[in-house]
Amino acid sequence: MKKLLFLACLALPCVAQAQTVAFTTEDYAPFNYREGKEIKGATVEQVEKVMAAIGVDYTIEVLPWARAFGLARTAPMTCVFATAHNGQRDPLFKWVEPLLVDRNILITRKGSGVTAGTLEEAKKYTIGTQREDYTETILKEKGFTKLDVASDFNATLRKLLSGRIDMMPISELYFEKLKGDQPLEMVTVLSSQPMGIACEKSFPEDLRAKMQAALDVLIANGEQKKIFLKYGMDLSE
Known part of the structure; x- marks a missing residue:
């Protein structure tokens, strides 16, 4: 069965030795979901903007949750989102958060x-x-x-x-x-709970830090809130 795979190589120049980040997620609208061959959603857009900001290639694949989660536990350069960050999961991954609370x-x-x-x-x-x-x-x-x-x-x-x-x-x-x-x-x-991007434990720390900094900017400049409003969600307290 052919997998639906969304591959995004960004307009910024790609560094030859840079690796591609493989993101996995589930079908859980309006956060992350398939619409035809396109993968969309409020958390998907945040991941896209974060990766565009740092100029790193990536893929996003929609899978059953257990498989999406399992790949991020075992496959290098793999991250799963949006993942609840709790005490049990904390030591299993490297985290970029929050995509939402x-x-x-x-x-x-x-x-x-x-x-x-x-x-x-x-x-x-x-x-x-x-x-x-x-x-x-x-x-x-x-x-x-x-x-x-x-x-x-x-x-x-x-x-x-x-x-x-x-x-x-x-x-x-x-x-x-x-x-x-x-x-x-x-x-x-x-x-x-906070929901974030959970990356396999060997994920490069410098890359994780760049992703976190880009997400911090997305939150600080109000872009994250605009994305959720676009999908009909008001995150105001």
Whole structure:
């Protein structure tokens, strides 16, 4: 099966000995997603602008999350985004952040009768999530045992809408867009965390530092906020 691969070589002169950075991500609109053969999204645009600012070649590939995450753990010059930065993941990667700061909430389908004012109350329900997704770790750390683990976000969402699971975790920012198209409602807050670019441990530190500096400028000059507004998300507190 032919992979959809987006290759971007930038207009700035390429240094002959420079290596290409391989970015992996998942299909999780409006942050990162495929539209035909094009890869788009609010975090995709930030990665594109960061790499354009430093003049380094790169690729972006959309994969199931477990594979996208696994490649960034094992393949040199590989980074995955947007990745939640938590205590467990901190020593596994080199980080460039934040692409955003987001809350994760537990949602259910409207009319399901599922209610939970606290996380303790939510533990009696079956919760769906994705393999190797950080929400799987969070749920386990918080004592959730009735977990249904799917291959990707869309598979979990289909299970929720069909009544095969009771709740699922989702980015609050994504939920604000998704609830206009699907019969979904919020139940309770699960967690809050920064989301960033996570690079394989041997990733060159000088290159990581350049990427971080470029992202810092993107945030400071208001460009990051403009990108999120473009995709219908207001990050104002």
